[in-house]
Amino acid sequence: MTASKARSGDGDRFGKICQGIRRAILEAALMPGDRLPEDSLGESFGVSRTIARHALGQLAAEGLVELRRNRIATVSAPTPSDARDIFDIRVALERQVVQHLAGTLTDPQVAELKAIVEAEHAARHGPDGASIRLATEFHIRLAELTRKPILIRYVTEICYRAGLSLSSLGRPHSSECAINEHLALIEVIRTGPSDKASQMMAEHLEAVASRALLGGEGRQARDLVSILQPYAED
Amino acid sequence: MTASKARSGDGDRFGKICQGIRRAILEAALMPGDRLPEDSLGESFGVSRTIARHALGQLAAEGLVELRRNRIATVSAPTPSDARDIFDIRVALERQVVQHLAGTLTDPQVAELKAIVEAEHAARHGPDGASIRLATEFHIRLAELTRKPILIRYVTEICYRAGLSLSSLGRPHSSECAINEHLALIEVIRTGPSDKASQMMAEHLEAVASRALLGGEGRQARDLVSILQPYAED
DNA sequence: CCTGCCCAAATCGCATGCAGTTGCGCGCCA
DNA sequence: TGGCGCGCAACTGCATGCGATTTGGGCAGG
Numbered sequence: 001m002t003a004s005k006a007r008s009g010d011g012d013r014f015g016k017i018c019q020g021i022r023r024a025i026l027e028a029a030l031m032p033g034d035r036l037p038e039d040s041l042g043e044s045f046g047v048s049r050t051i052a053r054h055a056l057g058q059l060a061a062e063g064l065v066e067l068r069r070n071r072i073a074t075v076s077a078p079t080p081s082d083a084r085d086i087f088d089i090r091v092a093l094e095r096q097v098v099q100h101l102a103g104t105l106t107d108p109q110v111a112e113l114k115a116i117v118e119a120e121h122a123a124r125h126g127p128d129g130a131s132i133r134l135a136t137e138f139h140i141r142l143a144e145l146t147r148k149p150i151l152i153r154y155v156t157e158i159c160y161r162a163g164l165s166l167s168s169l170g171r172p173h174s175s176e177c178a179i180n181e182h183l184a185l186i187e188v189i190r191t192g193p194s195d196k197a198s199q200m201m202a203e204h205l206e207a208v209a210s211r212a213l214l215g216g217e218g219r220q221a222r223d224l225v226s227i228l229q230p231y232a233e234d
Numbered sequence: 235m236t237a238s239k240a241r242s243g244d245g246d247r248f249g250k251i252c253q254g255i256r257r258a259i260l261e262a263a264l265m266p267g268d269r270l271p272e273d274s275l276g277e278s279f280g281v282s283r284t285i286a287r288h289a290l291g292q293l294a295a296e297g298l299v300e301l302r303r304n305r306i307a308t309v310s311a312p313t314p315s316d317a318r319d320i321f322d323i324r325v326a327l328e329r330q331v332v333q334h335l336a337g338t339l340t341d342p343q344v345a346e347l348k349a350i351v352e353a354e355h356a357a358r359h360g361p362d363g364a365s366i367r368l369a370t371e372f373h374i375r376l377a378e379l380t381r382k383p384i385l386i387r388y389v390t391e392i393c394y395r396a397g398l399s400l401s402s403l404g405r406p407h408s409s410e411c412a413i414n415e416h417l418a419l420i421e422v423i424r425t426g427p428s429d430k431a432s433q434m435m436a437e438h439l440e441a442v443a444s445r446a447l448l449g450g451e452g453r454q455a456r457d458l459v460s461i462l463q464p465y466a467e468d
Numbered sequence: 469c470c471t472g473c474c475c476a477a478a479t480c481g482c483a484t485g486c487a488g489t490t491g492c493g494c495g496c497c498a
Numbered sequence: 499t500g501g502c503g504c505g506c507a508a509c510t511g512c513a514t515g516c517g518a519t520t521t522g523g524g525c526a527g528g
Contacts (some may be wrong), residue, residue: 003343005356005438013482020479033330035525037508037510038509038510039508039509039510047482047483048482048483048484049483049484049509049510050481050483050484051481051482051483053510053511054288057291057292058289058291058295061292061296062295063384063387068487069304069487069489069491069507069510069511070490070510070511071491071508071510072490072509073510081382082270082384085382085383085384085385086384088330089327089384089385089388092326092327092329093323094327095326096323096326120300128515148319149316150297150316150319150320150323150395151322151323153297153320154323154388215247247512271478271479271480272479272480273478273479281512281513282512282513282514283480283513283514284512284513284514285511285512285513287480287481293472302481303481303519304479304480304481304518304519304520305519305520305521306479306480306520306521307481398509
């Protein structure tokens with residue numbers, strides 16, 4: 001499925017485009033509403049429209065890209081309410097991750113996770129995009145440790161969506177605390193009972209969501225679309 | 235995506251194919267391993283390979299279809315372990331559904347849900363496929379009542395995957411009890427506290443999973459792939 | 469009778485071409 | 499100056515064509 005297909009490495013042009021756009025979105029290089037015409041996309045990745053088009057379809061299925069008939073594809077613009085839903089789902093899924101993982105981490109796994117957190121620490125004063133990407137990588141890596149392909153897939157997808165929501169709706173930045181929370185998470189997953197670990201993950205994600213989403217001045221100009229949305233539903 | 239693109243009705247050939255195959259899989263008309271060549275697919279839906287191919291991509295992203303490079307697409311063959319993961323995730327997601335819904339159901343909504351259960355009752359002696367489809371429809375309708383598009387999307391997807399798992403790994407049938415459980419669910423969602431409703435949903439889904447999955451003689455010939463899988467991973 | 473090789477048919481991967489739709493800019497009119 | 503409508507360029511929707519790859523079945527050899 002997607003996970004196995006995204007595993008680019010051979011001549012997988014399709015996966016390359018998907019991954020490229022995903023990363024661009026995650027790092028906030030692409031912002032909601034940005035246009036993604038098939039032609040120019042294919043050109044910049046050195047392939048024909050066909051593949052670019054296919055990739056856009058995939059990304060639309062993941063919720064990162066919006067596809068309207070006969071219109072240029074755009075980067076999705078999650079509403080605050082979307083963001084709320086995404087984080088609710090994310091909490092539910094990542095609780096499962098830590099529940100399955102609690103007490104099973106091997107030393108190399110712990111080391112790998114700590115290495116990611118260290119990278120986060122190193123990047124904490126760099127561009128915003130890198131921080132978000134690394135934090136996301138931490139959560140995805142955690143999911144991958146479960147070796148449950150379907151869970152991995154959903155966590156990955158929801159993490160990307162969350163990243164998009166953060167970069168478009170969130171405050172400029174607030175990753176400082178997340179780093180400590182990640183370290184604490186590793187510890188509690190390694191040693192703690194699964195309930196406690198699950199609870200801590202839930203609190204961590206809630207903290208991320210409220211630090212970034214609820215506190216700040218979420219709404220900019222383009223938010224009028226989310227305001228008008230209820231009126232346009234019928 | 236599904237939600238916004240499912241706005242079918244006009245000339246949406248793409249959505250038609252997706253929905254057609256989804257339904258065929260859900261009703262067990264298509265079984266895991268069945269081949270889905272682009273040509274014949276497009277022919278039977280009256281479109282060119284291009285669209286059929288695109289639809290297969292979408293279904294692969296949803297996990298219903300397996301796509302291997304240069305090979306004919308096949309209906310996915312979930313392993314028992316996949317099925318376990320799917321139901322774990324499904325429990326987590328549907329708990330959210332009933333938590334959001336508890337105590338908010340309007341009378342027409344209750345009536346609509348009861349109508350679906352009634353249809354289940356009517357179809358309880360018909361072909362297996364119809365029962366599974368209606369039970370699935372119940373859960374999806376429940377999710378739709380939350381009006382949370384992203385949650386709806388994930389629940390829908392996971393329900394389809396669960397349906398595929400049931401029809402391929404499950405016993406011939408055991409929907410009798412599910413009908414009563416659905417009725418009980420409606421009641422507790424309508425009146426009960428959200429915790430209780432959430433708990434009942436979890437128990438219902440666990441019951442479905444264990445009735446169908448754990449009890450029976452899950453493994454047939456093709457399961458040797460899942461047996462060999464761990465050895466082939468590196 | 470079983471095994472292994474080789475070739476033709478089936479099928480996929482991808483680019484390109486054409487037709488239909490959108491929307492943007494420019495000129496016209498108030 | 500500001501609003502309106504028209505026409506063209508850009509873009510998408512989709513089909514088809516060609517080369518590459520897999521498959522499975524026949525034939526030769528053990």
